[in-house]
Amino acid sequence: MEIKQNVNLSQISYYGIGGKAKIVIDVSSEQDIKDALGYINANKLAPVYILGLGCNLLLPDENLEGVVLHIKSDSGSLTKEGTSITAFAGVKMSDLIEFSFKNGLAGLAWAGGLPSTVGGAVRGNAGCFGSEIKDNIRLVRYIDLSDSNLKIQTMDQTQCQFGYRESYFKRNPALLIVSATFNLQNAGLIEMQRQKEIYQKNIDYRQSHHPLEYPSCGSVFKNINQLDQVQKVMQVWPDIEALVKGKWYGKISMAYIIGRLGFSGYMIGGAQVSKKHNNYISNVGNAKAADVKAIIKAIQDKFSETFNFTPDPEVQILSVG
Ligand SMILES: Cc1cc2nc3c(=O)[nH]c(=O)nc-3n(C[C@H](O)[C@H](O)[C@H](O)COP(=O)(O)OP(=O)(O)OC[C@H]3O[C@@H](n4cnc5c(N)ncnc54)[C@H](O)[C@@H]3O)c2cc1C
Structure with a gap:
């Protein structure tokens, strides 16, 4: 583990947004997590914020007191047993998928191009191209940070209570995901080739349809996705x-x-609703969290004025105070 002080969060979060954190502890193994939690308890540091790659997080412009536990990639922390990995x-989804391919295991090609750690993907039940992480999960190991014994516990797929971008972990933010076990399928050479093609096709699709620049x-x-809300929009x-029933x-x-x-192209400060994909708000130049939040509010206000309910953000907005 590595303990850092006065860290500029905009430099470590994917969004490039955020103030400074008083303390950031980088952890890249289970032992690191145990050591870090020991240090946090011994020094009575609170609150504890969990950060993966920061691909689904809007960090605040204000400085963060307490401690950020930065769960970092360690592609060495991958093990195979039968058809499970x-x-x-902290392992990146791309490293997990590469490892599965090397071991002749299929099932994760859908996640081609998904920027995520394993922990972040499990917590938010990340999904794309018709699949979700819940389709592959067998077990999740976690620590309850609110429980002083900090014991590693295990949940099976059903106990994780996955839903659309939802899970038991998301509803219980004191739970720190330590590792996950994925159920995959053995595949021969021809099927493996097909899986790699799907994986690459999904990456290519993102590159051409999403504002990755x-x-x-x-x-x-x-x-x-809730029926009553779908109906409210369709009434207006x-x-x-035809689009709802089909595409x-x-x-x-x-x-x-x-x-x-x-709102396509709508801009506040350095944040802009992407013209390429209108559900993305890009940081086009030194955006502040306040800029992004102001755009979110403007969209929500117009939306609720039009349809009489408010859409839920998918991004996790971290506020202080
Ligand atoms: C270009 C782009 C494309 C994307 N495409 C998709 C997509 O197709 N589908 C999709 O679902 N999402 C997508 N996302 C969102 C994002 O990739 C996912 O939500 C991803 O799973 C977030 O993982 P992360 O490691 O970055 O988590 P972070 O953003 O770091 O964290 C997200 C939340 O999870 C918590 N968290 C992180 N790690 C842990 C852990 N180990 N234990 C407990 N809590 C933890 C954090 O505290 C935070 O609340 C996209 C994002 C970008 C930038």
């Missing part, structure tokens, strides 16, 4: 029925709504 929480946090809002815009599989794309409400 266990990965330390700027830092962002991915999709800012969850798509509209009945012409989208959007019963949901409504927030990128579409944001565009149709007139």
Whole structure:
């Protein structure tokens, strides 16, 4: 583990946004986590913030007191047993997938291009191209930071209570994911080749459809997926029925709504609603968290004025005070 002081969070978060943290502890193994938690307890540091790659986090402009536990990549923390792979929480999804391919195991190609640590993906049940992390999870090991004995506990897939960008861990922020075990399938040479092609196709799709040239946090809002909310939007815009039933599989794309409400390219300070993908707010130049939050509020206000309910952000907004 490495303990750092007075760290500029904009330099370590994917979004390039954030004030300074008084203390950041980098951990890249299970032992590091135990050592770090021992140090945190001994020095009575609080609150504890958990950071993966920061791809789904809007950190505050204000400085953070307490401590940031930065769960970093260690591609060495990957083990295979039969058709299962266990990965330390800080392992990048791309390293996990590469390891699965090397071991002739299929099942994760859907996550091609998903910027994430394993811990971040499990907590938010990350998903794309019709699959979600819950489809592969067998076990998750975690520590309850609110419990003084800091024992590692285990949950199976059902206990994780996964939903659309939801999990038991997300609803219980004191739970620190330490590792996850994935159920995969043995694949022969031809099937492995097919899996690699799907993986690459998904990366290519992101490169051509998402504004990867700027830092962002991915999709800012969850798509509209609850039946009553889908109906409310369709009452105002009945012409989208065919899209809902076809292309959007019963949901409504927030990128579409944001565009149709007139926000494509909308800019405050250094933050801009991407013209390439309207559900992304890009950091186009020294954006502040306040800029991003002001855009989110403007969209939410217009949205609720139009449809009479407020859309849920997908991005995790960290506030202080
Ligand atoms: C360009 C781009 C494209 C994206 N595309 C997608 C997509 O297709 N699908 C999708 O679902 N998401 C997408 N995202 C969002 C993001 O990639 C995912 O949410 C990802 O899983 C976040 O992982 P992370 O390691 O960056 O987590 P962070 O952003 O660092 O953290 C997210 C939350 O999880 C918590 N957390 C992190 N690690 C742990 C841990 N070990 N234990 C407990 N809590 C933890 C943090 O405290 C925070 O609240 C995209 C983001 C970007 C920037």
